Amino acid sequence: MVVRVSVVVRVALVVLLVLALLVALAWLLQRRLIYFPDRSAPPPAAQVLAGGQDVSLRTGDGLDLGAWLVRPPPGTTDRRVGVLVAPGNAGNRLARVPLAAALAGRGLTVLLVDYRGYGGNPGSPTEEGLAHDVDAARAYLVDRAGIPAERLYYFGESLGAAVVTALAARQPPAGLILRSPFIDLPAAGQEHYPFLPVRLLARDRFPVRDHIGGITAPTLVVYGTADSVVPPAQSRAVADNAAGPVRVVVVEGADHNDASLLDGQQLIDAVTELTTPLSPP
CATH class of the missing domain: 1.20.5 (Single alpha-helices involved in coiled-coils or other helix-helix interfaces)
Incomplete structure (x- = not known):
């Protein structure tokens, strides 16, 4: 015994x-x-995007980050409306070329951001660091690209939705576009690592639902019904907690990384509709 x-x-x-x-x-x-950066430097913007140019963003903590500014192509009316695009947690800005081209084709000026550690940029990604990165991106659009603050929209994909929601809490935009947002990072992480005490361990938290409850800007939430990365219920919960007017666009059968959620017609039409009240000045 x-x-x-x-x-x-x-x-x-x-x-x-x-x-x-x-x-x-x-x-x-x-x-x-959490972060899966493609650290390789993309080619010059002009090689892959009509109207694209390479720009540099100076962060508040002293980093110089590469990004692409994309103006509407010749023959397209420039609506003098800016869209700051914050990507998800993988790849780099080269993968967002179809999105930038589609938005620019609707008359929007697009800034494709790469976070620190992504796309040839120095540094390593953290929640605090990504906040510095999008602060620098917003400052560039307003101070150097000539986009008035009241004509600036924030667009975030997945993790980027969390990054721009936090930015909107600091610097309100004309509108907010959240593609496949999660409630917060621990909630998303628990779905993939159910055997770990994710909420107790998480150093980066990205509390989207908490932030959206204090944001009154018009908000668009887009998600796919077959999302295997961010459960659709989490995206719906974010929309339900928005303090301002919110529109939800559901893309039937779409998984997290499907093309329909990158530059699909439902998505691009919804962004165009959200920004339409701002006619050219």
Whole structure:
């Protein structure tokens, strides 16, 4: 009996040790489970986008970040409306070329942002760092690209939806476009790592639902019904908590990274409709 108890105790200790190691690794390496940057530098903007130009954003903590500014192409009316595009957690701005081209084709001036650590940029991504990055992007559009603050929209994909919602809480936009937003990062992470105490461990939290409750700007929420990364219920919860007028566009059968959620007609038409009240000055 004593031997059997001793074996049970030893097994329990081994299990506890393994769990403790898993938790420690999750704490130390969690940002590698959140951010998946393509660190390679994209080609010059003009090679891949009509009307595109390479620009540099200077962050408040001293980084110089590459980005692309895309003006409406020749033959398209320039509506003098800006869209700051904050991407999701993977790739770099080269993957957002179809989105920028589609929006510019509707007369919008688009700034494609790459966060620190993405697209040849220095630094490593964190919640605080990404806030600096989009602050710099907004400042560029207003101070150097000539977009009036009252004619500036924020567009965020997935993680980027969290980044621009926090920006909107600091600097209200003309409108907010959230594609596949989650409630907060721990809630999204728990879906993929159910065996870990994600909410206790999370260093970056991105509380979208909390922020949207204080934002009165017109908001567009777009999500796919087959999203396997951010549960559709989380996107609906964000829309339900918006303090301002909100429109929800549901793309039937779309998964998180499908083209229909990148530059699909439903998405682009909805963005055009949101920005239409701002006629050219």
